[in-house]
Amino acid sequence: MADLLTVHDPRGYPPKVTGKRLAARLDKLDGKLVYLVDCLFDNSEVFLEQLQHWFEEHLPGVQLKHIKPRESWVDDPDMRAAIAADGDAAILGVGL
Amino acid sequence: MALEEAGVPTVAVHTHVFARLVRSVALANGMPTTRQAFVPQPIVDRTPEQLRSYIEGADPISKRPFMQELIEGLTKPLDEGDLKGVSFERTTPRLVEPDTEDNLRQLFIDNHWTDNLPIILPTEERVAQMLAGTSHPADKVVGKLRPTMFREYWEFTVEKVAVNAVMAGARPEYFPVILALAASGQTARSSSTNSFSVMAVVNGPIRKEIGMGDGVGAMGPYNHANATIGRAYNLLSQNLQGGSVPGDTYMGTLGNWYNYSATFAEAEERSPWAPLHVQKGFQSTDSTASVFFGGWYTHAGYGPRDTWKEKFLHSFAAAEHYLPPVLVFDPIVARGFVELGFDTKESLAQWCADNAKVSAREYWDNQWVKTLLHPLAVAGVEPHATRLKAAPGDLINMYQPEDITIVVAGGETQGAWKMIGGRCTNTVLIDAWR
Numbered sequence: 001m002a003d004l005l006t007v008h009d010p011r012g013y014p015p016k017v018t019g020k021r022l023a024a025r026l027d028k029l030d031g032k033l034v035y036l037v038d039c040l041f042d043n044s045e046v047f048l049e050q051l052q053h054w055f056e057e058h059l060p061g062v063q064l065k066h067i068k069p070r071e072s073w074v075d076d077p078d079m080r081a082a083i084a085a086d087g088d089a090a091i092l093g094v095g096l
Numbered sequence: 097m098a099l100e101e102a103g104v105p106t107v108a109v110h111t112h113v114f115a116r117l118v119r120s121v122a123l124a125n126g127m128p129t130t131r132q133a134f135v136p137q138p139i140v141d142r143t144p145e146q147l148r149s150y151i152e153g154a155d156p157i158s159k160r161p162f163m164q165e166l167i168e169g170l171t172k173p174l175d176e177g178d179l180k181g182v183s184f185e186r187t188t189p190r191l192v193e194p195d196t197e198d199n200l201r202q203l204f205i206d207n208h209w210t211d212n213l214p215i216i217l218p219t220e221e222r223v224a225q226m227l228a229g230t231s232h233p234a235d236k237v238v239g240k241l242r243p244t245m246f247r248e249y250w251e252f253t254v255e256k257v258a259v260n261a262v263m264a265g266a267r268p269e270y271f272p273v274i275l276a277l278a279a280s281g282q283t284a285r286s287s288s289t290n291s292f293s294v295m296a297v298v299n300g301p302i303r304k305e306i307g308m309g310d311g312v313g314a315m316g317p318y319n320h321a322n323a324t325i326g327r328a329y330n331l332l333s334q335n336l337q338g339g340s341v342p343g344d345t346y347m348g349t350l351g352n353w354y355n356y357s358a359t360f361a362e363a364e365e366r367s368p369w370a371p372l373h374v375q376k377g378f379q380s381t382d383s384t385a386s387v388f389f390g391g392w393y394t395h396a397g398y399g400p401r402d403t404w405k406e407k408f409l410h411s412f413a414a415a416e417h418y419l420p421p422v423l424v425f426d427p428i429v430a431r432g433f434v435e436l437g438f439d440t441k442e443s444l445a446q447w448c449a450d451n452a453k454v455s456a457r458e459y460w461d462n463q464w465v466k467t468l469l470h471p472l473a474v475a476g477v478e479p480h481a482t483r484l485k486a487a488p489g490d491l492i493n494m495y496q497p498e499d500i501t502i503v504v505a506g507g508e509t510q511g512a513w514k515m516i517g518g519r520c521t522n523t524v525l526i527d528a529w530r
Contacts, residue, residue: 002196002197002198003196003197004194004195004196005194005195005196005197005200005217005219006191006192006194006219006220007191007192007200007217007218007219007220008190008191008192008218008219008220008223008255008256008259008262009188009189009190009191009192009259010204010209010218010256010259010260010263010331010335010336011188011209011250011256011335011336011338012188012240012241012250012251012252012256012335012336012337012338013187013188013250013251013252013253013256014124014186014188014248014250014338015186015248015249015250015251016183016184016185016186017123017124017125017126017182017183017184017185017186018126018183019126019127019180019182019183020097020100020101020125020126020127021100021101021127021178021179021180022100022105022127022129022130022131022174022178022179023099023100023101023102023103023104023105023106024103024105024174025105025170025171025172025173025174026105026170026171027171028171029167029170029171034170035104040467040470040471041139041140041467042139042140042463042466042467043139043140043141043142043147044139046142046144046147047109047135047139047147047150047151049144050144050147050148050151051151053148054148054151054152054163058163059167068471069471070471070475071471071472071475072467072468072471073245073246073468074245075098080098080099080102083099083102083104084099084102084103084104087104088104088105089104089105089106089107089170090099090104090105090106090107091106091107091108091109091166091170092106092107092108092109093108093109094109094110094111094135094139095108095109095110
């Protein structure tokens with residue numbers, strides 16, 4: 001029988017995962033304000049414009065508002081606060 | 097996910113190639129049922145009509161209509177799983193279960209713990225020998241790393257760094273350099289779709305103490321210290337940050353050979369200019385490692401010949417505009433520039449910054465300039481805001497002089513130079529880890 005070796009595990013230490021709850025869902029979208037959040041990837045604004053057109057044609061009662069973070073890939077607390085202040089829902093696109 | 101915590105129901109739209117990645121990020125953030133909807137890749141360069149067809153088509157992951165996924169994600173009532181979230185501890189054992197050498201080698205490959213080249217198995221004896229290369233205790237926390245800005249940091253100790261240093265084939269006398277690189281906070285295994293890498297330049301007395309190469313083949317596999325320190329930096333990055341696994345923790349579309357090993361020493365004694373670490377404010381007697389994030393483009397040339405200005409300007413114009421260059425000069429080239437009147441690195445970097453120009457149209461059409469720098473320009477951040485005011489045909493400067501790095505290395509077998517994309521993110525003191 002071949003000799004057994006004991007070796008180290010090369011991985012680092014991950015943080016503890018703390019569960020978070022999703023927000024309550026809306027009963028309907030009609031009459032609600034939905035933010036379209038541009039994640040600033042190339043051409044994402046064109047995608048969101050097309051998404052806006054789809055809503056205007058199929059669910060015209062949905063209010064839409066475009067918004068962008070100040071910088072790519074960096075959390076923007078001011079933008080989040082603006083959405084939370086009067087937004088009923090948000091769609092982020094198109095991001096990783 | 098922060099919006100969900102603020103009470104705003106949210107759906108995130110991604111392209112389908114990121115499905116595995118975004119689900120693992122959601123799980124690590126304790127919100128595994130985060131609502132996601134997917135469209136086909138790519139978004140870039142698609143026409144409005146093509147993007148509209150994505151919206152009216154099927155989600156390539158769920159196979160259900162994309163808009164149904166989107167609307168239900170905002171309106172379908174939460175179930176029990178959504179409400180409770182997921183909390184759990186994740187642990188990493190100190191040792192792997194004992195096994196045969198062959199089985200352990202296969203285990204390391206199967207778990208994506210190697211760079212797919214043979215490794216030295218990190219036995220307890222070998223790791224103990226590596227730990228003798230520093231005065232710091234094995235359980236001291238060195239730092240934390242993550243593959244991207246939107247993933248969680250993983251933490252690691254001196255011992256965990258030693259494990260990876262052993263795997264790379266490094267010697268204990270190299271260990272302070274490897275610890276300094278680990279402590280830099282800059283991963284060498286970024287998950288960016290751009291296939292970035294990190295190059296490290298070592299300065300100061302430790303170069304000679306441990307026999308690092310700054311001569312013939314300094315940037316190739318011809319020096320044991322260079323090769324194994326650079327390899328250790330990459331292995332420790334992938335393993336200590338939680339992985340560098342394609343489709344999950346690595347998304348670089350082409351990959352990058354600099355991710356095997358990209359570390360060398362500056363030829364301070366043969367350079368006519370101040371060494372890099374002195375430029376950064378350190379003493380010449382300090383030993384440091386400077387890390388450069390990029391490694392995406394590489395140009396090369398000779399000289400400085402009569403047409404060096406044209407060659408440089410062509411190379412700058414062909415570079416990725418968002419990523420400034422690291423110019424690596426053989427000492428012959430460096431001395432040639434001194435003869436032309438550039439008596440400091442800074443004077444040559446200033447010339448490069450003053451003359452590296454492209455049209456505004458070309459600059460702002462660059463995919464990553466548009467993604468990363470355009471939002472800053474719109475927000476009024478200089479110099480981006482001024483560049484945005486230029487007419488499409490106007491020539492605009494691409495780089496600031498302080499962004500351009502010049503390093504001297506090479507064996508003087510030819511007056512050769514390289515221009516490699518790289519932004520210096522940190523210069524760390526190696527002496528702190530002796």
